[in-house]
Amino acid sequence: MSRYARQIVLPEVGAAGQERLRAAHALVVGAGGLGVPVLTYLAGAGVGRITVVDPDRVERGNLHRQTIYGEASLGRPKAEAAAAVLADLNPEVAVTPLVARLDPGNADGLVAGADVVLDCADSFAASYMLSDTCLAAGRPFLTASALGLGGYAGGFCGGAPSLRAVFPDLPERAASCATAGVLGPVVGLLGALQAQMALGLLLGIAPSPLGQMVSFEAPGLRFSGFRFDAAPEPERALRFLAPAEITGDDFLVDLRGPDEAPVPVAPHARRMAVETILDGPLPAPGQRAVLACRSGLRAWAAARRLERVWTGPILLVAMGDPQPA
Missing domain, CATH: 3.40.250.10 (Rhodanese-like domain)
Structure with a gap:
């Protein structure tokens, strides 16, 4: 247990909490800028099983924020490259890489086997698919988005309102990291926040991050947030x-x-x-x-x-x- 000694001494963790982490299964969709800190912190903390889903390959233009990859990983599927890094970081964790795009055809099966679902794809289509699936399955759903110099992370479903309850519609136009740019530390901070939310859920630390939205703006280093525990679900959803x-x-x-x-x-x-x-x-x-x-x-x-x-x-x-x- 020396690997986890610094967190087991915490009263919120202890030996019983560490066992809960070892028995848990996290589904992580996306092994990019958000997924990198999520995967490394969950594996480092001893979450026993992690399934990572990503269809993309490592590209040089993404290395500034996807910091577990290097020149030797270029062209390799991200899910497989991430699994190799995590195996070295913590061989006690079973990591299953899936080089595939999430869609409604595979979402049900992937979510059904997970204790917590983390959306790190930075794709609104994936976010809404996962939210719909988690709401139906009663699974907690943690999502984040980073763009430019800011972003947000939030906890949905699993007894809390879904993503659609807070964002029932989409903007007319949506930018991406490729078109609008993003600073690496912004993505890393929000991914680390997702990982903290996941560990808090698995350990039962109160208050729950479900029903909570946290925003961050790098100019001014400002955090803000709100709770949405009573947000109603939309009557009609696309x-x-x-x-x-x-x-x-x-x-x-x-x-x-x-x-x-x-x-x-x-x-x-x-x-x-x-x-x-x-x-x-x-x-x-x-x-x-x-x-x-x-x-x-x-x-x-x-x-x-x-x-x-x-x-x-x-x-x-x-x-x-x-x-x-």
């Missing part, structure tokens, strides 16, 4: 669909242009833009409207337009970036 779940009977719209996606999501897909979604025919009675784009943002915006004239089911598909062979 759900995500896995690409494999699209059928030939769906009213399918691909919102990506031919330059972005030369091959449409399916042969029967209509090519349309958000602004023209109402210019063509509407879905037939009883038909599902399925709207696809890269990130899900355009699909969300098009769905809000379609809802004005269509009361049938509307589902969103986030196709993501093409993955290298």
